Amino acid sequence: MDEIKRALEIAEQIPFRFLVQHLGTGNESFDERKFEAAMTSVEHLRAFAKPLGVRILLEKHSNDLRLPTNWSSSFMPPTLRT
Secondary structure, eight states, X not given: OXXXXXXXXXXXXXXXXXXXXXXXXXXXXXXXXXXXXXXXHHHHHHHHHGGGTOEEEEEEOSSGGGXXXXXXXXXXXXXXXX
8 A cells, every 4th residue: 555655646747637546456246344444445545645636546457346245235324325
């Protein structure tokens, strides 16, 4: 994550609006712990990037993280989860 933060700091000198972050590697199976760790990292990066005017864009590889069933409950408010 430190390397990504250093890349984000470049926005102070060379402004850019978006940083693409890949989640997982190709053909990786879904693991709830890895997913939660990835989302925690994304939230930290998002907080770091926001004051620099940079948005974090997530690119999903062809792995199990790309499946909607693995994303829906994590991004829905608790009151809407089934």
